[in-house]
Amino acid sequence: MISIKAHINNIALHHTIFDLPFAFMAAILASNGSPDLWTLFLIALAVTSGRAAAMAINNLADLKYDKKQPRMRYRAMVRGEISKFEALIFIILCLIIMIVTVAQLPPICLKLLPIAAIPFIIYPFTKRFTGWCHLFLGLAIAMAPAGGWVAVSGEITFPMVLLCIAVALWIGAFDAMYGAQDEKFDKSQKLHSMATEYGASGAFMISKILHVICIICFIILGVILNLGNLYFVGVGIAAGTLVYQHLIVSPYDFSRVTQSYFMRNGIVSIAIVLCTWLSY
Numbered sequence: 001m002i003s004i005k006a007h008i009n010n011i012a013l014h015h016t017i018f019d020l021p022f023a024f025m026a027a028i029l030a031s032n033g034s035p036d037l038w039t040l041f042l043i044a045l046a047v048t049s050g051r052a053a054a055m056a057i058n059n060l061a062d063l064k065y066d067k068k069q070p071r072m073r074y075r076a077m078v079r080g081e082i083s084k085f086e087a088l089i090f091i092i093l094c095l096i097i098m099i100v101t102v103a104q105l106p107p108i109c110l111k112l113l114p115i116a117a118i119p120f121i122i123y124p125f126t127k128r129f130t131g132w133c134h135l136f137l138g139l140a141i142a143m144a145p146a147g148g149w150v151a152v153s154g155e156i157t158f159p160m161v162l163l164c165i166a167v168a169l170w171i172g173a174f175d176a177m178y179g180a181q182d183e184k185f186d187k188s189q190k191l192h193s194m195a196t197e198y199g200a201s202g203a204f205m206i207s208k209i210l211h212v213i214c215i216i217c218f219i220i221l222g223v224i225l226n227l228g229n230l231y232f233v234g235v236g237i238a239a240g241t242l243v244y245q246h247l248i249v250s251p252y253d254f255s256r257v258t259q260s261y262f263m264r265n266g267i268v269s270i271a272i273v274l275c276t277w278l279s280y
Helices: 004-011 013-018 020-030 037-061 084-102 107-126 133-153 158-188 194-224 229-247 259-264 266-278
Strands: none
Touching (some): 013 037, 020 037, 020 266, 037 107, 107 133, 158 194, 194 229, 229 266
């Protein structure tokens, strides 16, 4: 019997907090503060099913490495709770749901879907050849706000691109920090990351720079769209969260790089999106 709980574990459903809020934010901005509820539902379903497929693809592609990595022993596929065949069926079902859902949105969404799908399909394999794989993950996550924006407006605009860049840098930089703890393991398996290319210290420094650029992008976005003061309060909370995250860890001590540390980044998305909505 297929375990729903195992599949939820396999796709880390709670990590939706990193992309879905920004998809909603894009819809809010593109609709000038009043997105249609049905459109929001379709956006949520498309993003959630697409992300589920992406995570399952990632875990399937990395299974041989995850079985050797003690930090991944909790994953459902590593524990044998989900077979490769079951994972493949799950991926196909999620992709079908995503395609059918996107087809209910403006025609441009379905036309752009193959392009939006490329980052999350190729991301699992980028660590085989580039230390900048983290930015491919960021780009994949950034497809959520891109989709949310186009679903509402039917257009690709500069503010949308700026939002996507901010989200991509936020996730990519954080993933580089989180992944730095696996530097020795990655080198032993001939995998690539910022830490394997530049050392943990270099990865942390690059992450700091990318997070600064990320916050600048959010600020510019607010100025361009003439958003209210509450929006900038949200950006301030996000910036404070990132500063705190950088302060409590170092490339020489990963003892505080826990799931709590990982999930705390959700404050960034929640703060900015909530304050964006309240600013209208």
